[in-house]
Amino acid sequence: MTSKEIIQKARAEGRALLTETESKALIRESGIAVTDTQLAHSMSEAVSISNRMGYPVVLKIASKDITHKSDAGGVKVGLMTPEEVEKAYEEIFTSVAQKYPAAALQGVTVQKAARPGVEVIIGMFTDAQFGPVLMFGLGGIWVEILKDVSFRIVPLTKKDVASLIREIKGFPLLEGRRGQKASDIGSLEGALLNLSAFVEKYPEIKEIDLNPIFVYEEGYVAVDARIILSGA
Amino acid sequence: MLKQQNNLIMNYVFYPNSIAVIGASSDAEKERMTGWVGRLQQFGYKGKIYPLNPKVKEILGLKTYPSIGEIPGSVDYAIMVIPRRFVSRSLEECIAKGVKVVHIYTAGFSEMGTDVGIAMQKELERIIETGTTHVIGPNCMGVYCPSGGLSFDVRFPKESGSIAFISQTGVGGRRLIQLATGRGLRFSKAISYGNAIDLNVIDFLDYAVSDPETSLILLYLEGLTDGRSFFNILRGCKKPVVLLKAGLSEGGSGAVASHTASLAGSRQVWEALFKQTGAVSVDTLEEAVEQMVALQTLPPITGNRVGLVGRGGGIGVVAVDMCEREGLKVPPLAQETRDRLATIIATDSGSTIRNPVEIGLGATGVSEHYVDGLQIIASDPHIDFLITFLNPEDYIHYGVKGWVEDISKALIRAKKAVSKPFVVVFLAGQSGEVFETILRIQRTCTREGIACFSTMDTAIKALGKTITYYQNRND
Numbered sequence: 266m267t268s269k270e271i272i273q274k275a276r277a278e279g280r281a282l283l284t285e286t287e288s289k290a291l292i293r294e295s296g297i298a299v300t301d302t303q304l305a306h307s308m309s310e311a312v313s314i315s316n317r318m319g320y321p322v323v324l325k326i327a328s329k330d331i332t333h334k335s336d337a338g339g340v341k342v343g344l345m346t347p348e349e350v351e352k353a354y355e356e357i358f359t360s361v362a363q364k365y366p367a368a369a370l371q372g373v374t375v376q377k378a379a380r381p382g383v384e385v386i387i388g389m390f391t392d393a394q395f396g397p398v399l400m401f402g403l404g405g406i407w408v409e410i411l412k413d414v415s416f417r418i419v420p421l422t423k424k425d426v427a428s429l430i431r432e433i434k435g436f437p438l439l440e441g442r443r444g445q446k447a448s449d450i451g452s453l454e455g456a457l458l459n460l461s462a463f464v465e466k467y468p469e470i471k472e473i474d475l476n477p478i479f480v481y482e483e484g485y486v487a488v489d490a491r492i493i494l495s496g497a
Numbered sequence: 498m499l500k501q502q503n504n505l506i507m508n509y510v511f512y513p514n515s516i517a518v519i520g521a522s523s524d525a526e527k528e529r530m531t532g533w534v535g536r537l538q539q540f541g542y543k544g545k546i547y548p549l550n551p552k553v554k555e556i557l558g559l560k561t562y563p564s565i566g567e568i569p570g571s572v573d574y575a576i577m578v579i580p581r582r583f584v585s586r587s588l589e590e591c592i593a594k595g596v597k598v599v600h601i602y603t604a605g606f607s608e609m610g611t612d613v614g615i616a617m618q619k620e621l622e623r624i625i626e627t628g629t630t631h632v633i634g635p636n637c638m639g640v641y642c643p644s645g646g647l648s649f650d651v652r653f654p655k656e657s658g659s660i661a662f663i664s665q666t667g668v669g670g671r672r673l674i675q676l677a678t679g680r681g682l683r684f685s686k687a688i689s690y691g692n693a694i695d696l697n698v699i700d701f702l703d704y705a706v707s708d709p710e711t712s713l714i715l716l717y718l719e720g721l722t723d724g725r726s727f728f729n730i731l732r733g734c735k736k737p738v739v740l741l742k743a744g745l746s747e748g749g750s751g752a753v754a755s756h757t758a759s760l761a762g763s764r765q766v767w768e769a770l771f772k773q774t775g776a777v778s779v780d781t782l783e784e785a786v787e788q789m790v791a792l793q794t795l796p797p798i799t800g801n802r803v804g805l806v807g808r809g810g811g812i813g814v815v816a817v818d819m820c821e822r823e824g825l826k827v828p829p830l831a832q833e834t835r836d837r838l839a840t841i842i843a844t845d846s847g848s849t850i851r852n853p854v855e856i857g858l859g860a861t862g863v864s865e866h867y868v869d870g871l872q873i874i875a876s877d878p879h880i881d882f883l884i885t886f887l888n889p890e891d892y893i894h895y896g897v898k899g900w901v902e903d904i905s906k907a908l909i910r911a912k913k914a915v916s917k918p919f920v921v922v923f924l925a926g927q928s929g930e931v932f933e934t935i936l937r938i939q940r941t942c943t944r945e946g947i948a949c950f951s952t953m954d955t956a957i958k959a960l961g962k963t964i965t966y967y968q969n970r971n972d
Contacts, residue, residue, distance in 0.1 A: 388757025392766050394724030400757045408756050416761060416769040418728055425773055472755040493755060 268294050272469050272494060280329055281471070281494045285374055288490040292475065295463035297456045299475075299487040300379050306372040308354045312347045314375040320345050321378040324353045326361050330368035332491075337364045343378060350375075379488050382479030383438055383448050386414070387456060387487075389464050389473040391495065397464045399457060403435040404477035411435070421461040426454045439480065448480040456485065471495040500703065506631050506696070507704040509597040511642040511686055513574035514544045517565055517596070519587055520579035521548035521556050528556055533576050533602075541655060542646035547572065565594045572596045576639065581605040584635065585620050592628030598696075601635035607692055608636050622694050637691025638667040641674065641684060644710065649689070650674070658683020659712040660789060661705035663698055665690060665719050673717070673782045679936070681943030682789055685710035699726050706734045713792055714738045715785060716776075731774035737792045737966055738776040741785050742767055775969040777962050784958070787950060791959035794948035795918050797967040798960075800881025802826045804874040805853035807886035812924070813853030816884070816953045823961030827852050834877040841866040841873075852880075868911045875917040883919035884956060889934055890926035901934055905941050912947050920960060925951040 266274070268291045275283055283291070289299045301318065304327055305311035315322045326339030334340050338360030341353035354373060361370065384405035392398050395418045402414030413434050417425045430436065430453060441447035456478075464470055472493040478485050516537060522528040529535035534548050534557050548556040551563040562568050565575065565587070575596045577587055584603050591599045606618035618635070625632055633639060638649040643657040650671055660682060664670035667689040674687055685708065688701050698718060705714045714736055721727055731738060771778045777792070779785045803825050805813050817827045830838075830852050838850045849855050856870040874883060892900040908921060921942065923935045935951055942949040950956035 386756065388755060388760075390755065390758035390761050392724070392761070392763070394721055394763075395728055395766055395770070396725050398761065398766055398769065400760065402760075408760070412760055414760050416765045418766065418769050418773060422773075428772065472758050474755045474757055476756060491755060 283492040288492040292490045296459040300376045302374050302376040305375050311354050312350050315350045318377040323376050323378050324373045326357050327371040327374050328368045337361050379479050379486050382481045384477040386476040391471045401429050402433050419461050426457040446482045449483050452484050469494050509573045512645040515573050517547040517572045517575040519549045519577045521550050523550050523553040536651050539651045540648045565590045575599045577601045588624050592630045596630050598631045600633040600639040604636040606635050625695050632695040634691040638689035641687040654678050660684045661711040662687035662715045663701045664717040676786045681940040702730050716740045719743045739788050740776045741779050777966050787955045787959045791963045794946050798882055798964050799967045801964050802828050802881045804880040804883045808855050819957045823957050828879045831877050837873045871911050871915050875915045882917050886922040888924045889931045909945050921949040922953055922956045
């Protein structure tokens, strides 16, 4: 499906929140690197997708009704064998059934575990006065604890993305200190410029979280993506 | 609005050939003292003035008209100073007459927050849609444009300058103009636009950006309806813009589903706007004046290394801390500079020639070495600009006569002789004589293009922001 079709389908179903697979499909179109994620409707399908992708893999519950997958016990990481995938599949469904008995479940998403890197977040929200605004900061669990983030109004220029990345307090983590290699800041700048152009093209999008993004010496990958459409 | 069309309308706003005053008082003395007819006459407006009043034939020597429709010629501009209940009817008559721009001075609309006020404003908005007449206001002071002979306050200078001031507030706006002109600054245009049911900040800003009379723009803003246009115009503006955004406190942003939205607030977005557009953020009307003094008098400074010059070690040390806080550096002077300074400074009497450098005016008036010292420090390759501070209270204490004239002359000489930009701080004191004197010197100096301030704090803060502005612009 194209991005337009994904957005239309969600609208038709009365959903503002896109699924992870849908969100990643849109983000991929913007030119931002995301992990390969496929939907498995059954345990055996989860195993065969895992075998094809190669281990370790990550399983996440796929449900249009569940926003916070981790809290629901719906995420299992670092799965090394087909047996571990089967066990994780069962545990996810047991836990989610307990915590969200009314939720409709589509299955699980399978993705190849990404190699760890420096965790950052790129996000977007729609300001009532200025329209789309991008955010950049330290990602993963650090977002909520340190709130080390900064903002720029769309459209962003090259100068905007350069200063945005460099003004967060945690920037030295990306520059590489104490024997750590420097992260690929240029590729992150490219991602921010891509996202700026993308959200201008799709005014239907109200909010985006790409969190975490793993940044490497060369390149980066967005491991999770969440897109929320505007109400109308 | 199209730029060309907007400029055409703004030409009627600032340079109308004819003005109708709707609601001129039949009491001539009252109209002369507080009315618009009196104001326009006293301020030297050269166009036609049509007072509207159904009761008398003449006001302040001008023939009156009972209604706008009976004015024989065309009317570029109308000022409405009538009770609220007559405004909508009068606006309809202005539209029928083909008045280009109407300034509704009358208040009592949406700003009241009452159902009646809101409904009456809605009615005005509806009426505007029926014609081509444009509206400023309601609830605003209107225009101050010395080159057009217009002013909402006769006490404002008739001399024109190059600052355009666009203000949502009326009384605050008037105070700003008083503060700024008292410091020697001059305006090209000022507009208090109030509730902005038609012409709004975007229209005025768009005009000021390309107005050849204007080199610096000051904005006082509370609300904003079209943030994206505002952002785009600011981003394209090549002139320095000083922006006082009032009401920055965090509003509830409602329910959000993403981390991003939960971390975002209106303050962060405005901070982004300042970084992206280079607009200079100020927090108060007073700070706005200091910032404009810096931007109007100083050349584009991009280096941040200061030479501090003045008498009083402690004042200098405190100033060094302030400089560091605002992102300025106070580096040691080159050996050659210190050697040269040693020839004019009495080091054996305890004056220091590090940075800060202690050079004062002698107890008998202006030290002959003062300007020489500034020149020597300015020639130091480690220094980008100078801040020099003087303590007028000392001279009064010593009973020095004529020091104001001496200082003024010395500074004007220094302005020509010193090779790098410098800023003068006349340290304010508690004596009435000092206070009055400082006001006088500051006015003279500002008009001579010398940047001067009355506290180290305001000077250093304004300088820090000025340097950031020019660094951003050059990037």
